[in-house]
Amino acid sequence: MQSNRFKWRCTRWRLRALSLSVLCVLLTSCTHTLTVSGRIPTPLIEPLPVSIGLIRPAEFSTHIHREKLPRGGGDWTIELGVLQNAFFETLFDALFQGVRPVERPGCGAGDEDPAAGVRCPDGFIRLTLLEYAFLPPELSGLQFFSASTKYQVELVNAGGMVLDTWVVVGYGNNEGSGFQSTDALNAASVEAIRDAGARIALEWPKQGNVQAWLDSIGVKNDPKPIM
Amino acid sequence: MIQNRLCNAWLSWKWLWGSGRSGKPHGNLGVLALSWKAGSRLVARRGIGTCGLVSMVLLLQLGGCATTRVEQSRQTNAVLGAGEAMVILGRATYNDRETEESFTDCLADILRQGSNPIRLVSEDQFKDDLYPWFEARTAPTNANDLARLFAEAGVQAQIDQSSIRYLAWIEGDTVTVDKGGSMSCAVSTFGGGCFGMSYWEQDASYEASIWDLKNLSASGQISADANGTSYLAGLVLPIPILARPGNAACKGLAAQLRVFVTGVDE
Numbered sequence: 001m002q003s004n005r006f007k008w009r010c011t012r013w014r015l016r017a018l019s020l021s022v023l024c025v026l027l028t029s030c031t032h033t034l035t036v037s038g039r040i041p042t043p044l045i046e047p048l049p050v051s052i053g054l055i056r057p058a059e060f061s062t063h064i065h066r067e068k069l070p071r072g073g074g075d076w077t078i079e080l081g082v083l084q085n086a087f088f089e090t091l092f093d094a095l096f097q098g099v100r101p102v103e104r105p106g107c108g109a110g111d112e113d114p115a116a117g118v119r120c121p122d123g124f125i126r127l128t129l130l131e132y133a134f135l136p137p138e139l140s141g142l143q144f145f146s147a148s149t150k151y152q153v154e155l156v157n158a159g160g161m162v163l164d165t166w167v168v169v170g171y172g173n174n175e176g177s178g179f180q181s182t183d184a185l186n187a188a189s190v191e192a193i194r195d196a197g198a199r200i201a202l203e204w205p206k207q208g209n210v211q212a213w214l215d216s217i218g219v220k221n222d223p224k225p226i227m
Numbered sequence: 228m229i230q231n232r233l234c235n236a237w238l239s240w241k242w243l244w245g246s247g248r249s250g251k252p253h254g255n256l257g258v259l260a261l262s263w264k265a266g267s268r269l270v271a272r273r274g275i276g277t278c279g280l281v282s283m284v285l286l287l288q289l290g291g292c293a294t295t296r297v298e299q300s301r302q303t304n305a306v307l308g309a310g311e312a313m314v315i316l317g318r319a320t321y322n323d324r325e326t327e328e329s330f331t332d333c334l335a336d337i338l339r340q341g342s343n344p345i346r347l348v349s350e351d352q353f354k355d356d357l358y359p360w361f362e363a364r365t366a367p368t369n370a371n372d373l374a375r376l377f378a379e380a381g382v383q384a385q386i387d388q389s390s391i392r393y394l395a396w397i398e399g400d401t402v403t404v405d406k407g408g409s410m411s412c413a414v415s416t417f418g419g420g421c422f423g424m425s426y427w428e429q430d431a432s433y434e435a436s437i438w439d440l441k442n443l444s445a446s447g448q449i450s451a452d453a454n455g456t457s458y459l460a461g462l463v464l465p466i467p468i469l470a471r472p473g474n475a476a477c478k479g480l481a482a483q484l485r486v487f488v489t490g491v492d493e
């Protein structure tokens with residue numbers, strides 16, 4: 001009799017522990033945190049023979065996207081800044097012969113040192129992340145995560161005048177749902193950054209105003225059609 | 228054209244049944260492997276009877292098979308030389324009919340193995356090495372663009388360094404074309420079970436376009452179509468009988484791709 005009562009108590013405790021575990025799993029499944037990470041390729045392109053000053057807002061390298069999705073999609077915190085910052089540093093290093101990170105366009109007396117070969121950049125590029133968005137399969141009805149990045153590339157001369165403004169949208173997707181959701185979203189986000197980077201590398205130098213700027217500083221750029 | 232009927236290895240499946248490898252029955256339910264012979268012995272020993280046996284045989288006959296059709300057209304007779312490699316790329320279409328990454332992975336896994344393995348450069352490595360030329364929106368869409376791409380600085384050198392001879396673009400997907408039936412499962416403190424029957428028919432259609440990076444031309448195409456109907460029978464325990472046409476198309480396409488680029492069968 002006592003043995004049966006003991007067994008029943010054990011079973012009850014086990015059920016309580018099980019319920020608690022299930023509750024914990026359900027609670028944690030509603031919050032997703034992701035630090036976007038991935039490989040950073042070195043572009044295989046011929047650099048333009050110009051030097052630029054690269055301007056990025058302070059939040060570019062620390063950008064965190066926070067979103068609460070409807071219909072029980074959960075709370076998402078996506079740290080995008082570190083990867084995109086490293087990615088575009090590599091991209092612009094390959095795209096131009098000289099790249100210098102600067103805070104604002106223009107050159108002061110202390111910015112140039114002809115003896116050391118440091119001269120004012122030929123132009124300035126201000127790169128801004130305008131928007132990051134993503135869509136899980138539960139909301140899109142598709143079988144994959146989608147992500148998009150919208151960047152604004154501004155070409156500015158040393159006097160601070162904006163010569164060209166170009167907005168580019170990168171897109172990426174990746175199969176995955178359920179327990180693989182963060183991995184799939186990471187891959188989709190990396191693909192979106194890569195897509196935007198590829199378009200900047202191949203399409204930006206072909207923009208009319210950019211061509212005019214290159215001509216004005218004596219750089220011959222022969223735009224080739226994209227595949 | 229090659230037509231093939233590929234059935235899943237039902238007999239090697241892990242089967243939910245109260246039996247061990249030897250077919251000796253146990254009291255508890257467990258997930259254990261049951262071979263065909265062991266299964267037969269079990270049926271005989273337990274005295275499941277003619278009805279049970281007929282049901283089992285019927286279930287086996289009902290489905291689990293996918294019919295594959297592989298077709299090939301070839302423009303050149305060149306094959307992979309010593310040390311030369313191939314790369315398999317999934318064509319991105321940015322819609323819900325995009326080629327699954329799992330399909331290109333399946334192809335790569337098969338081609339890397341066997342008695343006649345092919346040296347493959349991974350898709351990720353290839354795209355990184357040639358960034359930004361093979362991204363979804365910048366990749367060449369036909370072989371005629373190859374000459375223009377190879378004129379870009381460093382592209383030819385990078386391909387030569389990796390000794391990549393062939394590039395296979397994979398397009399296609401697997402779709403469910405029909406489904407029906409119904410099955411319901413219930414669980415209570417006294418146990419549970421599933422009753423009913425559901426089925427779904429899938430159609431897998433893929434095409435590989437093979438480009439010769441040495442001659443900068445298209446070498447040919449291989450297409451693989453497979454279809455099959457899968458069943459899920461609820462006889463207390465849910466018994467899946469899966470046709471897996473995507474897997475069948477992968478095997479068919481991989482086998483033909485191997486012959487195409489090496490000139491030798493498995």
